[in-house]
Amino acid sequence: MAGEQPWIVVALDVDSAERAEALAARLDPALCRLKVGKELFTRAGPGLVERLQARGFSVFLDLKFHDIPNTVAGACRAAADLGVWMVNVHALGGVRMMEAAREAVSRSGQQNTLLIGVTVLTSHDAGDIAAVGLGDAPDALVERLAGLALGAGLDGLVCSAREAPRLRALHGNAPVLVTPGIRPADAVADDQRRIVTPAQARADGADYLVVGRPITAAADPGAALEGIAAELQQGPSGA
Numbered sequence: 529m530a531g532e533q534p535w536i537v538v539a540l541d542v543d544s545a546e547r548a549e550a551l552a553a554r555l556d557p558a559l560c561r562l563k564v565g566k567e568l569f570t571r572a573g574p575g576l577v578e579r580l581q582a583r584g585f586s587v588f589l590d591l592k593f594h595d596i597p598n599t600v601a602g603a604c605r606a607a608a609d610l611g612v613w614m615v616n617v618h619a620l621g622g623v624r625m626m627e628a629a630r631e632a633v634s635r636s637g638q639q640n641t642l643l644i645g646v647t648v649l650t651s652h653d654a655g656d657i658a659a660v661g662l663g664d665a666p667d668a669l670v671e672r673l674a675g676l677a678l679g680a681g682l683d684g685l686v687c688s689a690r691e692a693p694r695l696r697a698l699h700g701n702a703p704v705l706v707t708p709g710i711r712p713a714d715a716v717a718d719d720q721r722r723i724v725t726p727a728q729a730r731a732d733g734a735d736y737l738v739v740g741r742p743i744t745a746a747a748d749p750g751a752a753l754e755g756i757a758a759e760l761q762q763g764p765s766g767a
C-alpha cells in the first residue's frame with residue numbers, strides 16, 4: 529500500500545470548532561485529510577467531525593484509545609458509527625484490547641473505517657522511553673508493538689517515518705503506515721523528537737503524513753499545505 533491521495537493529514541490542534549472550521553475553509557480537501565485530536569474533540573465533539581466530513585474531508589479521529597478491552601471496544605464502535613476514515617488505539621493497551629477494538633469496528637455499520645495502533649509517540653526519544661521503565665530502544669519497541677498490533681488484526685500503525693523502512697521489510701506493503709513528526713527542512717521541531725521531512729517520509733514507506741503546526745501555524749495555511757504537496761510530487765532530492 530502506498531496510501532491513496534491525499535497523503536497529507538492536517539492535525540487541527542486548535543481550541544474551538546470555530547477555529548477548526550475557519551482553518552478547514554482555507555484547506556483544499558483534494559490536497560489533505562484532517563485529523564481531530566484530543567483537544568479539539570473534547571471542546572467540539574462529534575458534531576464538528578460530522579461538519580468537517582460534510583465539507584468533503586476524510587477525518588482521522590486521533591484519540592489513541594487505551595483502556596480495558598470493553599471500554600475501548602465501545603469507543604471504537606462509536607467512532608466507526610461517526611463514519612470517520614480512521615481511528616486509533618494505543619498498542620500499549622495490549623493484544624486483548626486491540627482484538628476487542630478490531631471486532632467492534634468490523635462489526636459496526638462502517639466496516640471501512642481504518643483501525644490503526646499507535647506504537648511509540650514521535651515526541652519520545654530513547655531517554656523518554658527509558659524513564660517510564662520500558663527497556664527497549666525506540667525502534668525495537670516500535671517493532672515489538674507493531675507485531676502485536678498487526679497480529680491483533682489492526683489495519684496499520686502510527687510510528688515515526690524513521691521506522692517505516694524496517695516495518696516495510698518486516699510486514700510488507702499491506703499495513704497502513706501513518707507518520708506524525710513530519711517537519712519540512714526549514715521548520716522547527718517543537719516538541720517532536722523523531723522527525724523526518726515530508727518527501728523523505730514518503731520515500732521511506734509512509735502512506736500518510738500527519739502535519740500540524742507547520743501548516744496550522746503558518747501565516748497562510750493553504751499555501752503551506754500546497755508547498756508540502758508540491759514537495760511530495762518532487763520527491764526527497766527535489767529532482
Ligand SMILES: O=c1ccn([C@@H]2O[C@H](COP(=O)(O)O)[C@@H](O)[C@H]2O)c(=O)[nH]1
Nearest residue numbers: 539565648649650708709738739740741
Ligand atoms: O506519535 C504521535 C502520534 C500522534 N501525534 C499527533 O500528530 C500531530 C502532530 O502535530 P505537529 O504540530 O505536526 O507536531 C499532533 O496532533 C499529535 O497529537 C504525534 O505527533 N505523534
